[in-house]
Amino acid sequence: MNKLTLNADLKKGKINKNIYGHFSEHLGRCIYEGYWVGEDSSIPNTRGIRNDVVEALRNIKIPVLRWPGGCFADEYHWKDGVGPREKRARMINTHWGGVIENNHFGTHEFMDLCEQLGTEPYICGNVGSGTVQEMQEWVEYMTFDGESPMANWRKENGREEPWKLKYFGVGNENWGCGGNMRPEYYADLYRRYQTYVRNYGDNKIFKIACGPNVDDYYWMEVLMREACRFMDGISLHYYTVTGTWENKGSATDFDEEKWFITLKKSLFMEELIQKHSTIMDKYDPEKRVHLIVDEWGTWHDVEPGTNPGFLYQQNTMRDALVAGITLNIFNKYCERVQMANIAQTINVLQAVILTRGAEMILTPTYHVFDLYKVHQDADLIDLHLQSEDYEMGGESIPAVSASASMDSNGDINITFCNLKASEGVKVDCIFNSTDFRIGSMTGKVLAADEITAHNTFEEPDRVKPAAFNAAEKTETGFTVNLPAASVVLLTLKRE
Ligand code: AHR
Numbered sequence: 100m101n102k103l104t105l106n107a108d109l110k111k112g113k114i115n116k117n118i119y120g121h122f123s124e125h126l127g128r129c130i131y132e133g134y135w136v137g138e139d140s141s142i143p144n145t146r147g148i149r150n151d152v153v154e155a156l157r158n159i160k161i162p163v164l165r166w167p168g169g170c171f172a173d174e175y176h177w178k179d180g181v182g183p184r185e186k187r188a189r190m191i192n193t194h195w196g197g198v199i200e201n202n203h204f205g206t207h208e209f210m211d212l213c214e215q216l217g218t219e220p221y222i223c224g225n226v227g228s229g230t231v232q233e234m235q236e237w238v239e240y241m242t243f244d245g246e247s248p249m250a251n252w253r254k255e256n257g258r259e260e261p262w263k264l265k266y267f268g269v270g271n272e273n274w275g276c277g278g279n280m281r282p283e284y285y286a287d288l289y290r291r292y293q294t295y296v297r298n299y300g301d302n303k304i305f306k307i308a309c310g311p312n313v314d315d316y317y318w319m320e321v322l323m324r325e326a327c328r329f330m331d332g333i334s335l336h337y338y339t340v341t342g343t344w345e346n347k348g349s350a351t352d353f354d355e356e357k358w359f360i361t362l363k364k365s366l367f368m369e370e371l372i373q374k375h376s377t378i379m380d381k382y383d384p385e386k387r388v389h390l391i392v393d394e395w396g397t398w399h400d401v402e403p404g405t406n407p408g409f410l411y412q413q414n415t416m417r418d419a420l421v422a423g424i425t426l427n428i429f430n431k432y433c434e435r436v437q438m439a440n441i442a443q444t445i446n447v448l449q450a451v452i453l454t455r456g457a458e459m460i461l462t463p464t465y466h467v468f469d470l471y472k473v474h475q476d477a478d479l480i481d482l483h484l485q486s487e488d489y490e491m492g493g494e495s496i497p498a499v500s501a502s503a504s505m506d507s508n509g510d511i512n513i514t515f516c517n518l519k520a521s522e523g524v525k526v527d528c529i530f531n532s533t534d535f536r537i538g539s540m541t542g543k544v545l546a547a548d549e550i551t552a553h554n555t556f557e558e559p560d561r562v563k564p565a566a567f568n569a570a571e572k573t574e575t576g577f578t579v580n581l582p583a584a585s586v587v588l589l590t591l592k593r594e
Contacts (some may be wrong), residue, residue, distance in 0.1 A: 107532035109481035116475035124169035127409030133445030170276035173227030180205020196408025226270030235295035282321035350399035389437035396449030419463035477504035530576030538594035542567030
């Protein structure tokens with residue numbers, strides 16, 4: 100028996116659209132081939148950036164894009180990536196396959212991409228191997244409107260006007276690939292580096308500190324204690340890995356037991372947010388500092404035959420469920436979680452798009468972002484869910500996950516996930532409101548005949564949303580019948 104109570108008149112805060120953000124790194128075929136094909140490519144492009152990808156991403160309204168890494172960010176020297184492309188320095192991408200990075204996609208190309216996408220740039224600076232001066236000059240180069248060495252250089256490189264840049268990260272994973280630091284040491288470095296991340300003119304930077312890895316609560320405690328007043332946001336990274344880091348498991352070849360483990364692990368995001376938020380509340384009870392989950396998603400074994408350093412994985416209904424569950428959790432904690440960035444947009448980890456030469460396909464995760472875009476900047480609605488258990492091997496997790504919001508038109512959108520791999524579930528919804536009487540109910544469902552179903556270049560539309568007609572009004576609200584292993588969007592309009 101599943102019972103959902105919706106108190107539609109009770110708003111619990113705004114769901115920041117940035118929860119639906121993305122992360123794209125110089126890793127494998129994310130930037131090169133994924134976005135960037137170069138101006139001379141036969142693949143249709145605008146100033147070197149693929150048109151098909153831009154169109155697909157505009158459709159899901161990606162609000163913010165984090166770049167250039169990841170681990171790559173703490174080895175990236177931005178000056179190598181500006182000026183005439185043929186003269187740009189080449190470097191080794193030591194983290195990701197040891198391939199040559201020709202720096203053809205740099206600051207100007209990234210800002211152009213963001214303009215084409217209509218998305219806010221979020222740049223991650225280099226603390227691990229970069230200098231304070233280098234970081235200061237990058238911000239000056241991008242945002243200073245006037246006479247200065249960096250602003251003049253930007254103009255020489257073809258950009259007269261400064262860009263608007265809001266989000267700036269001071270290092271990435273400095274507890275690991277970004278320098279293997281202790282939190283006490285990084286907290287001091289953060290205080291120092293961020294001092295020189297200046298606001299030029301009316302450009303106001305929102306500074307993001309490197310936060311903890313998964314459940315490293317000590318890191319959060321030290322950073323909040325020592326540097327809280329110097330930051331606007333602090334990051335959290337958590338990946339859903341079904342097996343071990345050495346043997347993560349196939350993206351497409353799994354049984355129900357593995358399905359269950361994956362979903363259970365993705366639900367752990369809620370505990371992480373609760374515990375990290377408790378520490379943040381101690382130092383920042385007003386919730387001024389945002390928790391920014393700027394890397395999340397599934398991490399499976401790479402597709403057989405592909406470069407292990409490129410992290411190219413397929414994407415099934417299981418990934419769709421992970422996305423649906425995780426986004427419902429972020430919505431629930433929208434007071435503290437104000438941004439999240441799925442890793443990574445194209446051809447890497449839990450991608451929303453896969454490309455092969457001129458071809459492009461959309462993954463099940465893409466379709467979840469498409470269904471969920473209605474929550475962007477909407478008001479979270481108070482919701483109480485009593486879910487039946489989904490049991491497997493002596494363990495249990497809730498069978499249903501849900502989230503509801505009211506958009507600016509006054510429509511209510513509810514997203515449901517049925518975690519059960521092979522059974523449909525019925526949810527009885529009690530709907531309370533003094534001024535919203537349910538008129539029409541329309542919906543979309545993402546489901547498939549197998550939990551391993553995924554899209555391929557040969558069969559690109561195997562998994563795609565269909566109309567959802569399994570909702571019925573009742574005296575107290577409505578009921579929905581969710582198919583096995585599905586993600587559903589239900590829209591309620593006023594009578
Ligand atoms: O997303 C892949 C990598 O995962 C990122 O570069 C790093 O920050 C994290 O460990």
